[in-house]
Amino acid sequence: MHKLGRGHRDKLQQFITITGASEKIALQALKASDWHLEGAFDFFYNQPQLKTFTDSRHLEELYNRYKDAYVDMILADGITVLCNDIQVDPQDIVMLVLSWHMKAGTMCEFSKKEFIEGLQSLGIDSLDKFREKIPYMRSELKDEQKFREIYNFAFGWAKEKGQKSLALDTAIGMWQLLFAEKQWPLVDHWCQFLQVIYLIVFHIHLFNFLDYV
Secondary structure (H helix, E strand, O other), rough: OOOOOOHHOOOHHHHHHHHHOOHHHHHHHHHOOOOHHHHHHHHOOOOHOOOOOOOHHHHHHHHHHOOOOOOOEEEEEHHHHHHHHHHOOOOOOOHHHHHHHHHHOOOOEEEEHHHHHHHHOOOOOOOOHHHHHHHHHHHHOHHHHHHHHHHHHHHHHHHOOOOOOHHHHHHHHHHHHHHHOOOOOHHHHHHHHHHHHHHHHHHHHHHHHHHOO
């Protein structure tokens, strides 16, 4: 490695481990971001010419490993196998971040286009690279702009097909998942408040119905 201080060497090694980039590319990205890791990740992933090459054959093999036997999509069972392979709990928020990268239209399923283009955007074409990218995907939640985008994505992604609104239980689950990362102390109070409001509205409608009949 170049003659660098220990702090810079550590960041360089961390960047290389997560992105799979060469030392030259890693140095370029880190210097461009004044040695801020999150800025270097953004620089790297927003510069197509810097991204790690992905092998289309390997991407096809990954897709075929997880796709459903009867439908040309990856469904819940395939996602469970994927999570086992990359050693991530299916309920881990990193799966939401991954779905955001894939621009997935529906929770618990990936089309072939979503899966392959999402992995290409991340520079992933193997399970080793998948595991290496997990710390980077977690780090994206610390970026305020990306967190806002992931937040907005989550509530459309979590809706049932054909539904215009999100079920309250699902919405509460999303808030708890997202704000656990932000350590917002009022998230439980907020969710309890919504549940109380829901019950009040439900009973108002019930009483109105009973009066009508």
